[in-house]
Amino acid sequence: xxxxxxxxxxxxxxxxxxxxxxxxxxxxxxxxxxxxxxxxxxxxxxxxxxxxxxxxxxxxxxxxxxxxxxxxxxxxxxxxxxxxxxxxxxxxxxxxxxxxxxxxxxxxxxxxxxxxxxxxxxxxxxxxxxxxxxxxxxxxxxxxxxxxxxxxxxxxxxxxxxxxxxxxxxxxxxxxxxxxxxxxxxxxxxxxxxxxxxxxxxxxxxxxxxxxxxxxxxxxxxxxxxxxxxxxxxxxxxxxxxxxxxxxxxxxxxxxxxxxxxxxxxxxxxxxxxxxxxxxxxxxxxxxxxxxxxxxxxxxxxxxxxxx
Amino acid sequence: xxxxxxxxxxxxxxxxxxxxxxxxxxxxxxxxxxxxxxxxxxxxxxxxxxxxxxxxxxxxxxxxxxxxxxxxxxxxxxxxxxxxxxxxxxxxxxxxxxxxxxxxxxxxxxxxxxxxxxxxxxxxxxxxxxxxxxxxxxxxxxxxxxxxxxxxxxxxxxxxxxxxxxxxxxxxxxxxxxxxxxxxxxxxxxxxxxxxxxxxxxxxxxxxxxxxxxxxxxxxxxxxxxxxxxxxxxxxxxxxxxxxxxxxxxxxxxxxxxxxxxxxxxxxxxxxxxxxxx
Numbered sequence: 001x002x003x004x005x006x007x008x009x010x011x012x013x014x015x016x017x018x019x020x021x022x023x024x025x026x027x028x029x030x031x032x033x034x035x036x037x038x039x040x041x042x043x044x045x046x047x048x049x050x051x052x053x054x055x056x057x058x059x060x061x062x063x064x065x066x067x068x069x070x071x072x073x074x075x076x077x078x079x080x081x082x083x084x085x086x087x088x089x090x091x092x093x094x095x096x097x098x099x100x101x102x103x104x105x106x107x108x109x110x111x112x113x114x115x116x117x118x119x120x121x122x123x124x125x126x127x128x129x130x131x132x133x134x135x136x137x138x139x140x141x142x143x144x145x146x147x148x149x150x151x152x153x154x155x156x157x158x159x160x161x162x163x164x165x166x167x168x169x170x171x172x173x174x175x176x177x178x179x180x181x182x183x184x185x186x187x188x189x190x191x192x193x194x195x196x197x198x199x200x201x202x203x204x205x206x207x208x209x210x211x212x213x214x215x216x217x218x219x220x221x222x223x224x225x226x227x228x229x230x231x232x233x234x235x236x237x238x239x240x241x242x243x244x245x246x247x248x249x250x251x252x253x254x255x256x257x258x259x260x261x262x263x264x265x266x267x268x269x270x271x272x273x274x275x276x277x278x279x280x281x282x283x284x285x286x287x288x289x290x291x292x293x294x295x296x297x298x299x300x301x302x303x304x305x306x307x308x
Numbered sequence: 309x310x311x312x313x314x315x316x317x318x319x320x321x322x323x324x325x326x327x328x329x330x331x332x333x334x335x336x337x338x339x340x341x342x343x344x345x346x347x348x349x350x351x352x353x354x355x356x357x358x359x360x361x362x363x364x365x366x367x368x369x370x371x372x373x374x375x376x377x378x379x380x381x382x383x384x385x386x387x388x389x390x391x392x393x394x395x396x397x398x399x400x401x402x403x404x405x406x407x408x409x410x411x412x413x414x415x416x417x418x419x420x421x422x423x424x425x426x427x428x429x430x431x432x433x434x435x436x437x438x439x440x441x442x443x444x445x446x447x448x449x450x451x452x453x454x455x456x457x458x459x460x461x462x463x464x465x466x467x468x469x470x471x472x473x474x475x476x477x478x479x480x481x482x483x484x485x486x487x488x489x490x491x492x493x494x495x496x497x498x499x500x501x502x503x504x505x506x507x508x509x510x511x512x513x514x515x516x517x518x519x520x521x522x523x524x525x526x527x528x529x530x531x532x533x534x535x536x537x538x539x540x541x542x543x544x545x546x547x548x549x550x551x552x553x554x555x556x557x558x559x560x561x562x563x564x565x566x567x568x569x570x571x572x573x574x575x576x577x578x579x580x581x582x583x584x585x586x
Contacts, residue, residue: 026489027412034403034464035418041459042425045436052435059442111328114321121322127572128329131336134568134575136518138536139557142543143339146550152353154338182331187579194580243431246520246536250543264431264521271435272525281435288429295427 053281060275071282082270082279088258089266090287092248096262097241100177104237105230107181108188113222115189116196126193130186137183141250144179148251167255176247176260183247184240188233195229196222231302238294242287263287336561343367343555350551366555375545376552378559380531381538384450385517386563388534391454393512397505400463405493407464408471409479422461434522441526452526453534457516463508470504471497507578510571517564535560 053071055064077083111129115122132140147154150164165175199222207217223230245264248254254261261269263283271280338357342350343366345359350366370376406412407419437456438447446452474497482492498505523537533541539556546552568575 022410022489024412027406027410027415030402030406030410030489030493031418034399037399037455037459038422038425038461040440041437041456042433042461043421045433045440046425046428048439049432049436052439059439114325119318119321121325123573125325125329126576127568128332130572130576131332131565131568134514134518134564135561136514136536136564137520138518138539139339139560142539142553142557143335145543146342146553147335147338149550152351152550154335154355157353157355182335190576190580194577239429243429246540249520249524250540253544264434267431267434268521268525272438277435277439281432284431284434288432291429291431292427 049281050285052277053285055278057278057281058275059277064278067278071278072286074279075282075286085258085266086263086283086286089261089263090290092260093242093244093263093287095173096176096244096260097238099173100180100241100244101234101237103177103181104184104188104241105234108185108233109192111185111189112192112196113218115193126186126190128186129189132183133187137246138250140179140183141246144175144182145251148175148179166252169256169259172252172255172260175251176244179247179251180241180244184237188237191229191233192226195226199225227302231298234302235295235298238298239291242291242294339554339557339561342550343558345551347549347551350554351548366551367559370552370555370559375530376538376542376556377531378535378538378556381533381535382559382563384533385535385560388450388453388523389513389516391450392458392516393509395454395458396463396512397509399458400467400508401498401501401505402493404464404467405471405497408468409474409497410489422464426461426465438526447526448528448532450532453516453519453523457519457522458512463512466508466511467501467504470501474500503574506571507574510567510575511578513567514564514575 054066054068056067056070057064074080075083075086078087115126145166148156148165150156150162150166153165155165156162163171165171203221203225204217207221212220243264244262245268248260248262248265252260254265264287267280267283267287270283271277338355341357341359344362344364345356346361346363346365349356349359370378407415433456441447441452441456444451446455478496478500479492482496487495517534518536519534520536520540523534524540527533527537530538530541539553539560542556543553
């Protein structure tokens with residue numbers, strides 16, 4: 001690491017006077033415990049993971065032959081066993097992400113708009129909608145596995161249906177998306193709500209004076225005011241959906257025939273159950289590349305066009 | 309006229325919000341109700357909202373079965389989540405303080421490097437972190453679920469944002485009194501940051517309490533599991549014993565719901581604000 005940083009780069013912010021009595025190593029002592037963790041479990045694994053992906057790596061075998069990009073080539077060969085499995089899992093991740101993200105943006109935004117005002121019971125509603133997120137995916141998954149049971153579940157009973165939500169597609173996708181919406185609606189709602197409350201009231205009042213109706217005000221004031229929050233929520237939701245694991249593990253167990261087994265599920269099974277860590281690492285880097293492209297697209301799509 | 313209209317709109321608003329609230333509360337209520345049913349009643353095709361007879365058999369069975377040491381899982385989860393949250397505070401607070409309030413040569417490069425990891429999808433860490441944890445002989449033990457996740461950048465960011473807003477005058481006064489940086493950090497900055505520290509503790513605790521994939525694969529023996537991993541394994545093995553599963557789910561929910569009832573404001577404010585200032 002370079003020690004000759006331009007001094008101008010660090011001059012702002014901290015009060016100048018306090019720097020005098022400090023020994024040069026004091027800040028590094030403050031940072032040391034965190035940086036130790038950061039190095040061992042964040043920086044090293046990134047490099048080590050890529051290194052692993054270049055090998056035929058089984059934790060139980062002493063020999064870990066270097067295969068170069070062989071694992072990647074294998075995964076990009078749709079005729080190979082690993083390749084066909086992997087792209088089926090990527091397809092599942094893609095279906096789930098595309099199906100869930102729009103709903104996970106629009107519904108929470110609608111709920112946040114409803115709650116954006118002062119009225120009795122507002123904090124109670126907010127606390128109730130947020131509760132499943134606090135319970136975590138294991139409880140939520142177990143509960144909905146029961147409610148969605150094709151034979152004795154409440155969902156079929158009250159809807160008067162006989163749908164096999166946990167073992168048929170497309171019903172399984174509807175179930176997985178629905179449970180995810182139930183689970184995380186409150187999370188996105190409270191973030192939107194905080195964003196809505198940061199929009200100055202005067203902007204709404206000015207638009208009203210100009211004769212703008214509710215829809216015009218939503219388009220011209222609310223949405224632009226929410227832009228930074230929107231970028232964050234869309235990005236975080238895409239990443240969360242693309243990493244969907246617990247719902248699939250607990251509710252469908254990948255059924256039918258691994259069609260709802262997501263990429264991260266396959267990566268965990270391949271690397272941490274079958275101990276084919278080279279292939280699993282290669283899979284994770286391909287998935288990561290897709291995720292980084294998706295993030296870049298989101299940032300591009302929400303770029304502030306008013307700035308030069 | 310407009311007053312009637314406003315009243316009508318308010319009533320409609322409450323109606324919509326109450327319907328949504330019912331969609332949230334009724335599944336949770338049914339989970340609770342089912343946990344007090346007999347095995348047969350839990351499997352019945354006609355749902356009953358009041359168990360008849362009321363029984364604690366499911367709790368007794370799940371608590372006494374060697375395959376499902378729920379109380380051990382509970383204790384493991386409690387230890388792991390507390391240990392993790394403490395570790396996050398102890399490491400992130402001084403680091404964030406240095407990045408926010410101290411001037412030093414490598415501040416910008418170090419901060420940039422921490423920022424950069426926010427753009428790395430965590431999935432690439434899964435396999436190598438398992439190998440590292442295995443090298444440390446932590447597989448199947450609590451350090452595996454306590455330590456690695458504390459390397460995440462969130463805590464440092466969160467506290468750095470807070471430390472940046474502290475007024476400098478108090479620190480300067482403490483310095484004139486002859487305090488060194490560590491004393492200023494401990495006796496001035498930390499006491500002023502109690503709300504932020506409490507929020508970060510809660511968020512870290514909850515994140516760890518709810519973590520599912522990692523403990524499911526890094527913990528193996530029944531008595532080493534955390535609650536979510538234990539329930540996940542238990543479900544794969546007993547996927548039609550809904551009475552047991554719901555009893556397990558209730559045991560896993562009650563402590564978090566109690567914590568949530570006490571600290572609901574902090575949790576929600578902390579989460580809703582943490583995303584906005586990154």
